[in-house]
Amino acid sequence: MSLEEVRNKIDSIDQQLLRLLNERAELVHAVGEIKRKDDLDIYVPGREDKLLRKLAEINRAQNGRLTERAIRAIYREIMSAALALEDSLKIAYLGPTGSWTHQAAVNKFGHCVEYLAEASTEGVFGRVAAQIADYGVLPIEHSTEGAVHHTLDHLADSALQIYAEILWKADAAVMAQGPNSNISEIHGRAQMLAHCRPWLMQSFPGAQLIESPSSSAAATLAAQNPAVAALGTPLSAELHDLRVIATSPREYATQTRFIILGRRSGPPSGNDNTMLMIHAKDRVGALMEVLQVFASRNVNVRQIENRPTSCGTQARFFLEISGHHTDATLRQAISALEVEGIAVQVKVLGSYPAPGWVEER
Numbered sequence: 592m593s594l595e596e597v598r599n600k601i602d603s604i605d606q607q608l609l610r611l612l613n614e615r616a617e618l619v620h621a622v623g624e625i626k627r628k629d630d631l632d633i634y635v636p637g638r639e640d641k642l643l644r645k646l647a648e649i650n651r652a653q654n655g656r657l658t659e660r661a662i663r664a665i666y667r668e669i670m671s672a673a674l675a676l677e678d679s680l681k682i683a684y685l686g687p688t689g690s691w692t693h694q695a696a697v698n699k700f701g702h703c704v705e706y707l708a709e710a711s712t713e714g715v716f717g718r719v720a721a722q723i724a725d726y727g728v729l730p731i732e733h734s735t736e737g738a739v740h741h742t743l744d745h746l747a748d749s750a751l752q753i754y755a756e757i758l759w760k761a762d763a764a765v766m767a768q769g770p771n772s773n774i775s776e777i778h779g780r781a782q783m784l785a786h787c788r789p790w791l792m793q794s795f796p797g798a799q800l801i802e803s804p805s806s807s808a809a810a811t812l813a814a815q816n817p818a819v820a821a822l823g824t825p826l827s828a829e830l831h832d833l834r835v836i837a838t839s840p841r842e843y844a845t846q847t848r849f850i851i852l853g854r855r856s857g858p859p860s861g862n863d864n865t866m867l868m869i870h871a872k873d874r875v876g877a878l879m880e881v882l883q884v885f886a887s888r889n890v891n892v893r894q895i896e897n898r899p900t901s902c903g904t905q906a907r908f909f910l911e912i913s914g915h916h917t918d919a920t921l922r923q924a925i926s927a928l929e930v931e932g933i934a935v936q937v938k939v940l941g942s943y944p945a946p947g948w949v950e951e952r
C-alpha cells in the first residue's frame with residue numbers, strides 16, 4: 592500500500608471512531624441524567640477501573656498492538672470528556688501548578704475537567720467542604736517520606752471522606768533553561784534530593800544540591816537563572832518552559848499515594864479498601880485487641896499508622912482494611928470495637944476501590 596492509501600484508510604477509521612465516540616457521548620449524557628435524578632456521584636472510579644481492566648484484557652486476547660498504558664491514556668481522556676459532559680467537574684489539588692499532586696490529578700481525571708490549585712491542605716479540604724470543588728486531591732503517603740500526617744490529621748477532624756485513591760510512580764527529572772554543562776546548583780524538595788543524591792552526584796558532579804520548599808518553587812528559580820536546575824516532575828518543566836535535561840533511572844522513581852477527597856465514600860465496587868480512625872485507651876495490648884477483632888473475622892488489615900492525640904490517655908490509630916464499610920463483616924467488626932469497649936471512638940474515613948495498577952510517568 593502507498594503512503595496515501597494508508598492515510599486514506601486512517602482517515603476512514605477516524606471518521607468511524609468519531610461517529611462511535613459521539614454515540615458513546617449520547618449514552619453518557621443519558622447516564623448523567625439518571626445520576627442527577629438519583630443523586631448519584633458523577634465520577635465513579637470503580638466503574639472506570641473495571642472498564643479499563645476489561646479493555647486491557649480484550650486487548651491482550653486480541654494481541655492488539657497498543658500497550659495497556661496507551662489504552663488507559665486514550666480512555667482516560669474519553670472518560671474525562673464524559674465527566675465534562677455529565678457535569679462541570681471541579682477538582683481542587685494541593686498546588687502550586689505543576690506539583691506532583693497536580694500531575695496525579697490530571698492523570699486520574701484527564702484534561703476536560705477544571706482544576707483549582709490550592710496552597711494548603713486546609714485549602715483543599717475547605718474547597719470540597721464548601722462545594723466549590725467536587726473532589727480534592729492530596730498526597731497521603733510517599734515511598735521516600737512515609738505517611739503525610741497533615742492529610743491524616745485533617746481527615747480525622749473532617750466530615751469529608753476518601754472517595755478514591757491514586758498510586759503514582761514517576762521518574763525524577765532535572766530541568767533547566769539550557770544544556771546541563773553550566774549547571775552549578777540543583778534545587779529541589781529535601782526528601783527528593785536525598786532520595787536522588789547518588790544519581791545527581793554522578794550526573795552533575797560539580798553542582799551543589801540546595802533544598803527548596805516545593806518542586807515548583809525550584810522550577811521558578813531555574814526559569815530565572817540559567818545556572819540553576821530544578822529537580823521535579825516533567826509536567827513542572829512543561830509549565831515553567833524548562834527543558835528536561837536528565838531523567839532518573841527507574842530505581843530513583845518515587846511512588847506516592849494520593850487520596851481523592853469527596854463529600855461521601857465511594858460506592859462499593861466489589862474490590863475496596865476502607866480507612867478507619869480508631870481511638871483506643873493508651874494501655875498494654877490495645878492495638879493487639881483492635882487487630883484481633885479484624886483477624887477473627889478474616890478481615891485483612893493492610894496498613895497501620897499511629898498519631899498522637901491531644902488526650903494523653905488515648906492512642907489514635909489509622910487502619911486501612913480490606914472491604915467496603917457497608918459490607919456486613921466490616922459493619923460487625925466496627926460495631927464490636929465499640930460495643931466490646933476496645934475502642935473509645937471509631938470513625939470511617941472512607942471506602943474506595945483498591946487501585947488496580949500504579950500510574951506511571
Ligand SMILES: O=C(O)C(=O)C[C@]1(C(=O)O)C=C[C@@H](O)C=C1
Pocket residue numbers: 619622623633634635636638639642669670673674677
Ligand atoms: O458509567 C458511568 O457511570 C458513567 O458516567 C460513564 C463513564 C464512562 O465514560 O464510561 C464516565 C464517568 C464515570 O466516572 C464512569 C464511567
